[in-house]
Amino acid sequence: MLDSNTLEQLGMKEFEDFIQPHPLKYSGLxxxxxTAPIILYSDDTSGNKSKKWNCFNSWCFLVAGLPRSENSQLRNIHFITCSNKVSVLDMxxxxxxxxxxxxxxxxxxxAFLKTEVIVRAPVICLIADNPRAAEVINHRGGSSRKYCRKCMVDREVDPVDVSTLRTKDxxxxxxxxxxxxxxxxxxxxxxxxxGLRExxxxxxxxxxDLYQxxxxxxxxxxxxxxxKYLLKRFIAGLKKEQKVEVLAIVQQFNYSGFDVRLYGNIIxxxxxxxxxxxxxxAQMAAFIVTPYVTTNERKLWLALLKVFRLAYCVPFNPNCSEESRQVCKGFVDLVKEYxxxxxxKMKVHLLLHLVDDLCDFGPTAAFNTERCEAFNSLMREQNIFSNRRAPSRDIAVSFSTLEALRFVCSSGYYQSETNEDFQQCGAGLTNLYNQHAVQTVLNGVSPKSLNLGKAIYQSGALRKKQGSTKKLKDVALSFNGANQMYGEVSREYDIHSSPSFLNLDVLVQTYGAVYSQKGQLVNNGHYVRITPCLNVVYGLLLTCVTLDNLTYCIxxxxxxxxxxGFTVHNEQDCPLLTLTKTLCVVPSSAVITHISVIHQCTSTCNITMQPFTIEREREQLSNEKLVHYHDFSNDMYCLNVFCMNQ
Structure with a gap:
């Protein structure tokens, strides 16, 4: 056995075991x-669209190690079984x-090697929500005294540390x-x-070993x-007038860089x-709760958002695992103190095991259940459109038929009943399968993703404003809401990196949006990160223009x-930015992604009442609402490091 300092001799039995061929060399001929490792997934979902609960327990699996673009596709989640009569362990x-x-x-x-191969599919992990994960491994769940399914910690003694890890044996x-x-x-x-059931x-x-x-x-x-816990506590602690102010701030929040936004009344x-x-x-909380919470609560929120950033916003580096552990440990320690x-709560303690799972299974995108939760809706639809006499059988038949169609139509090899040789479907069926409508039905592919190969969806492609049907025409450039020609712009701004032949004195075609390198449609007025040129990394997208068949972003x-030489950060640990009077003309393909930039409010930013009218039953009614006004004259901003698009 090879050690760091000594070299020991193997015994005869160990040596014979070492030189023995793998068993598959005999059985595989x-x-x-x-080897194609898989991830098991189990969940319960309702078979009805109404509020009446009709619980279906289900088992599915995913192929591990797929690219991130394929990992989130519903077609790569494969149905195994489900039942509304049998428990998850019985099935x-x-x-x-x-x-x-x-x-x-x-x-x-x-299909590639044109020969028979042996496929092994070991299970590397099981993903599920916390109650289902505990049920599958015979753990008593979060209400027990030993409430952690991964270690032997006692909730009444000291749950701020990881105890002895559980193992299968x-x-x-x-x-x-x-x-x-x-x-x-x-x-x-x-x-x-x-903390177990027998x-x-x-x-x-x-x-x-499913325990780890x-x-x-x-x-x-x-x-x-x-x-969820801190949001409920935050809103419950607000006074009546503060709740109205928070609602106004949320409604006026700049969602540039966000993939999702909050609608309705958060209060x-x-x-x-x-x-x-x-x-x-979670992506906006750091800039909303600060004026309304105490110093201790502010520390707690910031520590939690750093855990959120570790899980969702930044790539995980195994070499920095100790720093990541301190982020999770720091939040749990603050919870104990404040x-x-x-x-x-079991979920607070489980954060201490997050970094170990990141080291074992990779980034959280590899084992998140959001895409699997969406797959539950497909099972629900199969149940709704059946006669409900034998729902488990009907759902299984529907998914097996769908899988067989996908396999055959995508040029998979199969054996017919009359011919033992492997064969493929004809070109006509393959062409039919590749049509957009068929892809949408069989693979659940959105029509937009099927068109991504077109030129208008490529990086740097310019688009009209979203929802606009007006034809493009040559106009003068517009900055800050006023049409200003090149001479006026140059007096107000410094223009650099401008091509010598780009003459802004002439009329140009302006566009309302550009496709970024990450495939996002970025509208004018959004903040963007670009490929570094002349030390410019971040900017406010003013407009997009075309001239001589070339596309630019200003x-x-x-x-x-x-x-x-060190970047200045604010109290939320976000880098501070200054909106300069410098215009930068870059190729449209240089836009990497849209980002979230938050204005640094001062005493001149306030929340005031604004009158508005609504029409109701042929009558106009006057009312007032609070509006959050920003004083942008200070040109002070910060980069939102808690936004997922950074």
Whole structure:
């Protein structure tokens, strides 16, 4: 055995085991072996669209290691089984048997190698919400004293640290100990001590340690956990006039760079928020709660948002895992100090295991359940459009038919009943399958994504304003709401990186939006990050123009504030920016993405009453509402580091 300092000799038995060929070399008869790890997913969902609950337990799986663009597609989530009569563990026996067969390897025909290969599909993890993850591994859940499914921490002793990690072998031994107890009171005492149930569970017979392979799921653990808890506490602590002010600030918030936004009245409807609403709130919370909370609560919010940023906003670097652990540990320590009641929540403690799961399974996009939650709607539709006599069978038949159609129409090889040779479908069926309408029905592909190959959707392509039907015409450039020709613009702004042949004295065609390198439609007036040119990285998109078949974007530069070479940050730890009087003309293809930039308010920014009229039953009614006005004359901004598009 090779050690860091010594070299020890192998025993004869160890040496013989070492030189033995892999068993698949005998059973596979020399066939190539392909390993395709899978991720199991289990959930419960309603089979009705109404509020009446009709619980369906389901099992699905995903192929691990797909590119991020394919990882989120519903067509790459594969249905296994579901039932509204049988519990998830009762239906897991045939699921476990099939997965064991996949782990040992099955023979299939490879379409690329044109030969038979052996495919092995080991399970690397199971993703589910916290109650389902606990149920699948025989854990008693978040209400038990040993409420963590990943370690033996006691909620009454010191839940701010990670205790002894649970393992499959130790947990099975503990379950056998519970079964061997003589009386029911002894069994209940052992269940409380171990935090486990002793029921039969076929899933635990798989060749994977699910106690360390059920990663912390960010949707239910972060967004529907501490973010939800602190938002409810924040709104409950506001006075009546403060609630109106917060509503005005949220409604006037600059959503540039956001993929989602908050609609409606956050004060009234925050208890009905779903995951995407909490995700939008987490990206703006640091700039809204600050004036209305105490210093301690501000520290707690900022620590939580740093955990959110770690999970959703920045790529994870394994070399910085210790710093990431301190981010999660820092939030849990602040919870213990300022809000100890929340420490009894299992979701707060689970954050201590987040970085370990990031190191084991990669970024959270690889094991988030948002896309799987969307897959539940497909099962619901299959149930609604059936006769409901045998819903489990009808749903399974629908998905199996859909999978078979996808396989055959995408030029997969199959054996017919009359011919043992492998064959493919004809070119006519393949061409029909590639049509947009068929792709939308069979693969759930949106019509927009099918058109991404067109020139108008490429990086740097210019577009009219969203929803505009007016024809483009040659106009003078417009800055700050006024048509200003080149001479007037040059007196107000410094124009650099402008091509010598770009003469703004002539009329040019202006556009309202540009496609970024990340495939986002960025409208005029949004803040953008561009490919660095002449030390310009951030800017305000003023307009897009075409001249001599070339496309340009005209930006107003945002300059990072620096002192002695170091970037200045505000109290939210966001870099400070200054909106300069410098215009930057760059190729439209240089726009990388839109970003979130927040105005640094001063005492001159205020919330005032503004009258407005509404028409109701042929009558105009006058009313007033609070509006948040910004004084942009200070040209002071900050980069929102909590926005997911950075």
């Amino acid at each position: 020399g066939k190539p072996v392909v 897991s026996r045939p699921v476990a048997e099939d997965i064991k067969t996949l782990q040992e390897g099955i023979t299939v025909f490879d 130790v947990s099975l031994s503990q379950m056998r100990t519970i079964q061997s107890a003589r009386t029911e009171s002894e069994k209940e005492s052992l269940r409380t001590s171990f 029921r039969e569970n076929p899933i635990l017979s798989l060749n994977v 392979s059920t990663p912390v799921e960010c949707l239910h653990t972060i967004l529907l956990g501490p973010v 009234k409807h925050h208890c009905s928020f779903v995951g995407r609403d909490y995700k939008a709130w 809000n100890p009641q929340m420490l009894k 930006l107003q530069e945002l300059e990072l504030q620096q002192v002695m």
